[in-house]
Amino acid sequence: MSALSESRLWRGTTWALGRLGLSGRTLVIAVPMLWLLVFFLVPFIVLGRISLAEAIIARPPYTPLWERGPDGTLEIIASLENYRLVMGDTLYRNAYLSSIRIAVISTIFALLIGYPIAYFIARSPEPRRSILLLMVILPFWTSFLLRVYAWMGFLRRDGVINNMLMSLGIIDQPLVMMQTDFAVYIGIVYTYLPFMILPLYANLVKLDDALLEAAGDLGASPMVTFFTVTLPLSLPGIVAGSMLVFIPAIGEYVIPALLGGPDTLMIGRVLWDEFFSSRDWPVASAVAIIMLVLVVAPIMWLQSVQNRQELD
Amino acid sequence: MTETALAATARPWRDAAAQPFISIRNITKRFGDFTAVNNVSLDIHRGELFCLLGGSGCGKSTLLRMLAGFETPSSGQILIDGQDMAGVPADKRPTNMMFQSYALFPHMSVEKNVAYGLLREGKSKAEAYARVAEMLKLVKLEPMAKRKPHQLSGGQRQRVALARALIKQPKLLLLDEPLGALDKKLREETQFELIRIQESLGVTFIVVTHDQDEAMTLATRIGVMTDGIIKQIGEPREIYETPNSRFVADFIGSVNLFEGRTGDSAEGRLRIETEDLGPVSANLPADQPPATGQQVWLALRPERVALSRAAPANAANVVPGVVEDVGYIGHMSSFRVRLANGRILRATQSSRLQDEDPISWDEPVFASWSPAAVRVLSE
DSSP states (O other): OHHHHHSHHHHHHHHHHHHTTOOHHHHHHHHHHHHHIIIIIHHHHHHHHHHTSOBOSSSSSBOOSEEEOTTSOEEEOOOSHHHHHHHHOHHHHHHHHHHHHHHHHHHHHHHHHHHHHHHHHHHSOHHHHHHHHHHHHGGGGSOHHHHHHHHHHHHSTTSHHHHHHHHTTSOSSOOOOTTSHHHHHHHHHHHHHHHHHHHHHHHHTTOOHHHHHHHHHTTOOHHHHIIIIIHHHTHHHHHHHHHHHHHHHHTOOHHHHHHSOTTOOOHHHHHHIIIIISOOHHHHHHHHHHHHHHHHHHHHHHHHHHHHHHHO | OHHHHHHHHHOGGGOTTSOOSEEEEEEEEEETTEEEEEEEEEEEOTTOEEEEEOOTTSSHHHHHHHHHTSSOOSEEEEEETTEEOTTOOGGGSSEEEEOTTOOOOTTSOHHHHHHHHHHHTTOOHHHHHHHHHHHHHHTTOGGGTTOOGGGSOHHHHHHHHHHHHHTTOOSEEEEESTTTTSOHHHHHHHHHHHHHHHHHHTOEEEEEESOHHHHHHHOSEEEEEETTEEEEEEOHHHHHHSOSSHHHHHHSSOOEEEEEEEEEEETTEEEEEETTTEEEEEEOOSSOOOOTTOEEEEEEOGGGOEEESSOOTTOSEEEEEEEEEEEEOSSEEEEEEEETTSOEEEEEEEGGGGOSSOOOTTOEEEEEEOGGGEEEEOO
16 A cells, blocks of 8 residues: 555656545545436436426427427426326325335334344344344345245235135135235335344344343343333434335335235335326326435434434 | 450451351352352451452452342352342342443433432432432532533543442442553542442442452452452452462462472471572461471562671571662662572562662672561462
């Protein structure tokens, strides 16, 4: 490193970059910045621009942003009509609300199931921990789509669960599980559970045993210790895990499409319908942008809360 | 008569009839094949500041953790104030612990940390925080009440940990290396601070430490541990002046150890034949005089060895040698004297005794010591 930093070529390059106002630090940041710019900001601007247009039967299927008037003046054609439509229509509103509800409930279940698992792994002796973690990550080796299809095999009318319960004589009519919200919850919780477990584990594994012993020593029962020490200290893990489940769950398309019924309304499906069935790109874009705002706003709020806590 | 009575109340362990406050009876703790604590028995009295002293891995922390209830003994019994602690979980014991790492709750302010134990007892918030304020005053931390642990210095954290452990007025406070994380100067100040607090509250302290100076300064009595057993229990002076084994003699302070064989005894003096020092005259050990011809070791503290240029008259024990090394430490000098057969004898001389013309390198000298300075050890 030092040999490199002292070489003439190195010094020449840094000097030249310095003249351009670029230091090594800016260059390192430039790569992710460029990535975000090309794959996030540009598509977002395109989407925003389409959402202001009107659907027409053409290619591309929306009105241009500006037009030359007959007198040669430049006319900008943009309206918030699509937003008004999306926000005013109960169909969209119900789809948003239902998406949020499904995402919230799935996140809560993922937390309730994931927390004990993460806690158990974090408290296991070292060699066993790696094996248990591997088991959590293992399903990712199989395609996501395949795993959702596998659930259909379980939940079907003549699926594994119904067959088993019937042969055990617990039920005599097959349970209707497919094409219900229940199946959607199962699919989402199952799929995103590792995203809950991993950040929680990373947090809980750092928890100092001495803190738990200190709480016990001061008269806290194991239960009280959990609620006064373990849980507050694992809050950052809970927030991170919940975000990682909530965000993909709210826009989920595949799981409700495969496991959900016709009345499982989720914004991902509405989006798909608008884009591909109705070919109304402007409305679909407006739907997408509103969803983005709905998801990003609470995250930013949480971030600011966390920052404030750290400043304390 | 009055003097012995006084001594007995101040030092209850000297009174065989006194009821101990804590009784550790034949405690053993095994982790798999490893025996961390091996059949230890120990009585500790109310108001004592007892130090468990030993190197790392000697079992002192395990013993402390068994008292706190974090480890279950493999066998044996612990009584605190007459109550058997078997099956009593940590949160139900009349003990509190100050952890080596302090284990302060990082998400709570200083006062919340200190109040934690009281609130678990079901005390009202008002009452708890009034007590917290008193306790913070005792440890001189009132202005820090609203701070979080990470905003405090090491010494302040140590005091928060102490306050938190003391607030429930435990019958017994267990301290695991309480001063280990502090720098030397702060440690010395804090030692006396700990003694002040312990005496003002009258709580029984058991302190685990690897630092012999700390143990000597703090303790009413010391238990020296190695390999899971307690080698010797005694007041600091006893441990230092009359160690019962080579291990204890060597562990506490520095010592010259020489091997020898017991010879005749007469008039309270015991003759010991050694290869390194020739015949040595020692005071006959009062406890158990060793049989003639038995292998023993002589422990001789460096400060008990006098050096002189001329052979001293009437000295019971004299050996000639050459000064190989002198270390001037300020209040004293430490000498390494090479004996005729090449062995080294360490001696220290107070600076007060050698104002003019101090003994220096390569000088032939005579080392002498009294029979009382020799401690005869059979193990």
